[in-house]
Amino acid sequence: MGRFRYGLWWLDQATAGVRAWPGSVAAGAATVGRELRWATELGARVAVARIDAARPEPWNDGKLLAFVTVVAACALAVxxxxxxxxxxxxxxxxxxxxxxxxxxxxxxxxxxxLTYLVFASRRSGH
Structure with a gap:
């Protein structure tokens, strides 16, 4: 009986790392998933805050002509x-x-x- 128990103990010790590996991999994957979710949420919040804080300024004729030319070239390509x-x-x-x-x-x-640019309006708190 002693040899049998020793054999079971030895088998348990020999396979302890292999049995613990899936649990540690799952814990690592869960940690990475939480970090990615947090980073995505933080990035989305920053993007929304930057879009919300953007203040358009009027363009001069040169900038407007260049923009319309680029839009026309892109429209032609599409x-x-x-x-x-x-x-x-x-x-x-x-x-x-x-x-x-x-x-x-x-x-x-x-x-x-274009729909966003046309219909987006910013209400001022003043």
Missing amino acids: ALVLGLGVARWAMTASGSLPFAAAGAIAVGLVLLV
Whole structure:
């Protein structure tokens, strides 16, 4: 009986590290998850605070012309990609759907940003 108990004790001692490893890995993963959640939450709060504190200033004619030129060039590029994607999709070519989908997402994001810029108003506490 002594040898049997010694064998069980020895087996328990030999496998203690292997049995404890999954628990320590799970605890480490939980800690990393909590830290990532905290960092994401902190980053979101900082971004919201910075957006909220932004004060627009009027642009002069040069800046406005440059901005409108960049917007027009980007709109032309998106229209070109959308046109090619829709044309290939209409011809039922394989692999053309991602072009149309990417163009639709780009247009949607641009419209979302423009909607925010047009309708965002800041109420002053004065």
